[in-house]
Amino acid sequence: MGQGRVVEEPFEMNVTKFLQKKYKLILAFTIPLTLSPILVFFNDSEPAKCTYVLLLMAFYWVFLPIPVCITGLIPLVMFPVMGIVSMEDVCKTFMTESVILLISAIIVSSAVERYNLHRRLALRTLLFAGSEPKRLLLSLMITAAFLSMWIMNMAVYAMLFPIVQVLVEELENKLARTTGMVNSAYEQELHKNGKVTRDENALEMSAVIEENCTGMDEQQQKTSHPGDVTRNDTKGPSRLMMCFNLGLVQALIIGGVGTLVGTFLPLVLVQNLETYYGPSAKPNFGEWMVYAIPTQIVCLALAWTWLSTFFLDLGQSILLCFSGRSNCLKKKQTVEGDIVAVLRKQYDELGAIKWSEVVVIFIFVVLIVMWLFEDPQFVTGWRSWFKPGFVKSSTFTVAVTILCFIIPNKRPSLPRCTHDIEKFEPLLDWQYVVSRVPWDIVFFAGGGVSLTVGIKESGLDLLVADKLDFLNSWDPWIVLLITTAIGALLTEFLSGPVYVGLILPIVYVTAHMKGIHPYYFAIPITQASNLSFCLPAAHPLNAMLVSFKVVTVPTMAKVGVMLNFLCLIITNISMNTFGWKFFDIDTVPAWAVIDLVNATTTVASVTV
Structure with a gap:
């Protein structure tokens, strides 16, 4: 191994840690004092009290004087003391049915990780794609997006990152031999120090990621490891290196919103709807997937097209193919052997498929089918077999979770009864x-949902909607475009769940005023708030790319701005076309009716 060193962190992460180390106590105490005039001048106003709690939590989430999960506990103290929400009602928001669904799904998906099923799927897909860079990139992005629909994106990233580094190394080595020159600063470093290979370095990076992939306070993850050979000279990472690593992260971000358990933002939306309107307001698993996956596929296709155009000269290749002067087939044959050999070697190391893998595959497939057919629109779902309102998708997910701790991870020899019960080990x-x-x-989600309860009970949502009354004169698609654009912009600097938790109660009232379905605003805003491709501070995966020196910040910003714009447009078009018919936006459901009688009095008294 080479000499160990600490990987430099992006500027945004250094600023956060500097504030935490130097001014942690000052921030923790001065922020509440700075906001205290709100309570002094409006001491009898419940909306003002809720605004104080909202701003306090927002500042704490941004500057992190205390952990983000502990910030989520603030409503448990402030709302009961201020007389906004009772202690019992606040506590109910910290363990909802949606949280149980997410935790159970993560536990089941951890079985997929434990037995390397996601790695087997990824290597098999890449082998099928061959070795042409554009096809390889497309295969990588499809695999990453699919896996991130069911498994935490940090875990998928930790698994795929070493594979990406090996693939890029082989491509660059072939390019160096065929052109007579080294293509990247990484290759120059590799030739200087022949004792360390890229594969070893990638595995070390993967170990660093896996150590920290379960924490919510992701900005505080460690990013140091020994033997780092990704240090660059002034040339920086190669275009292939940046292309494949950006493609991996962008696919993970896009794929996360394909299901309700793929990432944290759909959970925030579901909890908000459940808290604000009641259990009937939540979209079921099948509804979300039928609407979200087509949008996800289009965004993924645009991401691949843009990356291929920016890095791999896709436009030039198309022109050459039409002109008959393309030699892409010859180039493909020259690199096919080594790339496939590397992938085949890694796949063979997994060995033959085992009993535990077969069982996990079966369990996971059954679970997905049950999610999809809970209450589909075209046939009667299995939920109708039980007492109405009692059994939901989370019920079956918890049952599967329990089975993972009962089913053995090795095939029992029941006919001969020779199975040693003392050596019994479950799947998990x-x-x-x-x-x-x-x-x-649980704390982070509970804090966000408690804010929604406080905003509704205090009348702050109606007060803000009253101040934004001019929006009622605008067409709904204009309001949707503005709110989603603000979400896509702010989440480059602010946490997505924070923005979603703050804006949703306001757009619910706006939807009521316009006489349309609340989903019209709520779902696209949630999707747009996940579009964080431009800055390291926008997403932990972006920060890791910069920390590991595999992508430069200017390149990330250039590529991310265009992709943000394209995905934002697709998100709006999707809801105004397919989504309008699918969710019957013109019809306001019975559960979405808001009682404005008492709230109007509150708003009027606060305004005066």
């Missing part, structure tokens, strides 16, 4: 699950 054990599940999401 509690120690492994504890290390994989981000338990602090």
